[in-house]
Amino acid sequence: METYILSLDQGTTSSRAILFNQNGEIVHIAQKEFTQYFPQPGWVEHDANEIWGSILAVIASCLSEAEVSPEQITGIGITNQRETTVVWDKETGKPIYNAIVWQSRQTADICEDLKEKGYDSLFREKTGLLIDAYFSGTKVKWILDHVEGAREKAEQGKLLFGTIDTWLIWKLSGGKAHVTDYSNASRTLMFNIHELKWDDELLEILGVPKAMLPEVRPSSEIYANTVDYHFFGQEVPIAGAAGDQQAALFGQACFEEGMAKNTYGTGCFMLMNTGQKAIKSNHGLLTTIAWGIDGKVEYALEGSIFVAGSAIQWLRDGLRMFKDAKDSEAYAVKVKSTEGVYVVPAFVGLGTPYWDSEVRGAVFGLTRGTTKEHFIRATLESLAYQTKDVLGAMEKDSSILLKTLRVDGGAVKNNFLMEFQSNILGVPVERPVINETTALGAAYLAGLAVGYWKNRAEIKKQWNLDRRFVPMMTEEKREELYNGWKKAVHATMAFK
Numbered sequence: 292m293e294t295y296i297l298s299l300d301q302g303t304t305s306s307r308a309i310l311f312n313q314n315g316e317i318v319h320i321a322q323k324e325f326t327q328y329f330p331q332p333g334w335v336e337h338d339a340n341e342i343w344g345s346i347l348a349v350i351a352s353c354l355s356e357a358e359v360s361p362e363q364i365t366g367i368g369i370t371n372q373r374e375t376t377v378v379w380d381k382e383t384g385k386p387i388y389n390a391i392v393w394q395s396r397q398t399a400d401i402c403e404d405l406k407e408k409g410y411d412s413l414f415r416e417k418t419g420l421l422i423d424a425y426f427s428g429t430k431v432k433w434i435l436d437h438v439e440g441a442r443e444k445a446e447q448g449k450l451l452f453g454t455i456d457t458w459l460i461w462k463l464s465g466g467k468a469h470v471t472d473y474s475n476a477s478r479t480l481m482f483n484i485h486e487l488k489w490d491d492e493l494l495e496i497l498g499v500p501k502a503m504l505p506e507v508r509p510s511s512e513i514y515a516n517t518v519d520y521h522f523f524g525q526e527v528p529i530a531g532a533a534g535d536q537q538a539a540l541f542g543q544a545c546f547e548e549g550m551a552k553n554t555y556g557t558g559c560f561m562l563m564n565t566g567q568k569a570i571k572s573n574h575g576l577l578t579t580i581a582w583g584i585d586g587k588v589e590y591a592l593e594g595s596i597f598v599a600g601s602a603i604q605w606l607r608d609g610l611r612m613f614k615d616a617k618d619s620e621a622y623a624v625k626v627k628s629t630e631g632v633y634v635v636p637a638f639v640g641l642g643t644p645y646w647d648s649e650v651r652g653a654v655f656g657l658t659r660g661t662t663k664e665h666f667i668r669a670t671l672e673s674l675a676y677q678t679k680d681v682l683g684a685m686e687k688d689s690s691i692l693l694k695t696l697r698v699d700g701g702a703v704k705n706n707f708l709m710e711f712q713s714n715i716l717g718v719p720v721e722r723p724v725i726n727e728t729t730a731l732g733a734a735y736l737a738g739l740a741v742g743y744w745k746n747r748a749e750i751k752k753q754w755n756l757d758r759r760f761v762p763m764m765t766e767e768k769r770e771e772l773y774n775g776w777k778k779a780v781h782a783t784m785a786f787k
């Protein structure tokens with residue numbers, strides 16, 4: 292009987308169930324989208340029960356479409372949109388408010404207040420993060436402040452908090468396990484990443500009772516079995532969990548210090564493994580836990596780019612320049628260069644290393660000769676320049692020089708972009724055969740816990756190269772182009 296690992300990838304817009312075999316190959320994928328709620332400008336919420344329903348639906352369709360029975364599943368790995376916050380009633384299992392999504396800005400005022408009180412460096416020091424509405428801590432506070440009677444119930448231990456991994460493990464185990472893993476805990480603004488425990492001082496400042504927090508566990512471990520009715524009469528071990536970006540770092544087999552991956556989706560998330568060292572950033576990066584495994588935790592530096600693939604969607608839907616994102620490549624290669632055109636897609640501000648939420652997008656260098664092709668090429672190039680900005684910050688903070696960059700996500704199919712990325716970084720860019728690195732990472736974490744794979748050395752061998760892009764540009768050209776980008780970004784930030 293063939294056996295598999297089932298990976299549950301709970302993302303911001305859809306839930307997916309992916310079956311992997313022992314070679315780390317995809318056997319089947321099932322996917323389901325769910326509702327996005329925008330109750331006020333800048334707010335983003337999900338219905339945690341709808342997410343749970345979407346997970347049950349994709350599990351059922353994945354198994355039935357692949358004709359795989361539950362007893363063939365050796366273990367389940369979970370990976371999730373990070374920071375998104377759920378608070379629910381321990382008795383009834385009902386969420387007391389919608390899940391507040393990582394993108395949501397509804398706690399910006401709470402953050403301003405904390406910053407005014409001078410708490411920034413304390414949070415930075417202990418959690419590796421910045422005080423920002425992005426992270427879970429102020430979202431929990433918001434729910435406790437806004438739902439009647441919630442704080443009192445939380446203090447009595449009647450409410451539970453969890454990021455999406457915690458919520459799903461709790462549901463799958465029929466309420467047996469209230470746990471999270473180190474990588475997810477490190478995104479909450481409440482977890483001390485050096486002492487590896489919930490931080491009493493920060494909890495006090497945020498007004499979050501400790502009783503509602505999950506137990507923090509390794510990323511690769513059996514947390515509980517599923518209750519059998521979810522799996523048609525079979526109990527299956529839930530054996531691993533990690534936040535989606537950290538899971539992708541694992542799925543890309545970036546196990547050694549200095550190895551990095553960049554995911555090109557709606558935005559870009561770039562993570563560099565820094566081993567057992569938590570490196571403090573002076574250049575606008577986050578320090579985060581990559582995973583907890585083999586009795587220790589390993590850390591990463593992380594940079595965020597808010598607009599990447601969504602700039603290509605803007606060309607497609609906003610400017611109607613083409614019908615399909617993939618057409619951008621054919622247009623870009625019709626011209627030899629952008630002829631000095633730069634697009635700075637700061638539609639929602641700029642992330643690492645600028646952290647400027649007020650700035651908005653701009654275009655520079657237009658002439659009478661500028662064509663659609665130049666415009667498209669310049670927009671694609673902006674993804675690569677932003678990635679170079681992040682890498683520059685990483686190299687300065689870590690003193691590690693990157694040898695190669697591993698890439699994944701929707702936009703890496705664009706060969707022009709990948710060639711340009713390698714040229715502008717001056718290092719090779721490696722695209723793996725399996726682009727579903729997030730789900731694969733979670734499968735590996737679970738598989739290691741149940742002995743489906745022996746160790747990381749075995750996993751490393753399964754990483755297969757699809758294509759390697761090597762730099763062909765001269766150092767002078769690279770500098771000239773990148774200097775142009777830096778001038779464009781600084782001019783954009785000056786225009787407010």
Ligand SMILES: Nc1ncnc2c1ncn2[C@@H]1O[C@H](COP(=O)(O)OP(=O)(O)O)[C@@H](O)[C@H]1O
Pocket residue numbers: 302304555556557558599600601602603604616617618619620700701702703704705
């Ligand atoms: N060939 C391509 N060239 C450039 N961008 C692309 C290409 N194919 C997809 N994209 C972009 O990639 C993004 C989708 O990637 P995906 O990893 O699915 O994103 P997410 O997980 O953030 O939803 C879209 O924003 C799309 O515009």
Ligand SMILES: O=P(O)(O)OC[C@H](O)CO
Pocket residue numbers: 301302303304371372373374393534535536556
């Ligand atoms: O769901 P994704 O892939 O957009 O990822 C969201 C990130 O984890 C947010 O930090």
